[in-house]
Amino acid sequence: MKILAVDAATEACSVALYNDGEISSIFEICPQQHSQKLLPFIEKILSDSGIKLDQLDGIAYGQGPGSFTGVRIGVSVTQGLAFGADLPVVGVSNLAIMAQQAIEQHDAESIVAAIDARMSEIYLGCYKNVNGFAQLINNEIAIKPELLRKEDFDLNNSVSVGTGWTSYNQLLTSSFDVKVTDIELPNAKYMLPLALDAFNKGLSVTAEFAQPNYVRDEVSWKKLPGR
8 A cells, every 4th residue: 555644733744655565754843834844745755755646545644633723734735635636535633643653662551642732721632552553542632731630541551642741741740650751743654554554444535524623622822932
């Protein structure tokens, strides 16, 4: 299979290509530059691999949660490419992407993924390692960190990923027994295993059904210093 993965839902912009077992990727932290960076990244990774868009079997995209604008950019670019080449698409949670990275890099059994959602909230998702794939436990939510309870993290050998743990480090790490990793932002490279699994299970849809998952509906406007 040949699968392109694209993500623009956070401060990071990334693309990755699965080409019959070979993986290539581009990852850059570039806040507010996703609309200028994403398409050139895609063109470069396809060109470097000698693959044309219509040779792909499908496109995967980061469906959120994350920046409302970034999520929309990722979805719209995916739809435009998929419509033009008549390709199926699969949406993958940005929290799941980081959980998958923790599985591959740290052999994590369970992962608590949190993205800074602004407005004093985090997007939170708990995942388990099921045969090497990040599988969601319950639902992804938007919540104020101080409302979380230790019982919510009753998981074995848990690790944490995401900017939520960076932004609320003292509050979260002092309250919960998890190993903090250096994984802060989703990388499309780690979207590929989840996307391939979804394509193989027949879970893809046509381009018009590509949808973002904002988790919450309020516009997240507040920015943190340095972000």
